[in-house]
Amino acid sequence: MIEGSCHCGAVRLTLPETPEDLGSCNCSLCRRIGGLWGYYRPDEVGVSDPDGRLTGYVQGDATLTTWHCATCGCTTHWSPRDPAYERMGVNLRLFDPADWEPLPRRLIDGASW
Ligand SMILES: [Zn+2]
Structure with missing residues (x-):
């Protein structure tokens, strides 16, 4: 299991393992x-936000x-x-760089969708 957090530490995330690659x-x-x-199944990801600091932003197409x-x-x-x-997608930049820097990166051309 690996654990990451936002900069102030209010929000903590846990993952069962590192992903195969990064999008x-x-x-x-x-x-x-x-x-x-x-990318993970939602039931694989632990999200701890005891002080209720998470704020959501819904994009125009409203799917995420x-x-x-x-x-x-x-x-x-x-x-x-x-x-x-x-x-769901987890921002691996919130985790120890040793966990994700070696992973291959896959470019996703979301701008063309
Ligand atoms: Zn924070």
């Missing part, structure tokens, strides 16, 4: 965030909520708005 997406939101996404910490601003993850969709 780097050039869509209008991801390119601004600069997130490197690892992108979450950030209201205190320090770090984007932590995105989750599907449809609970039947069994995939």
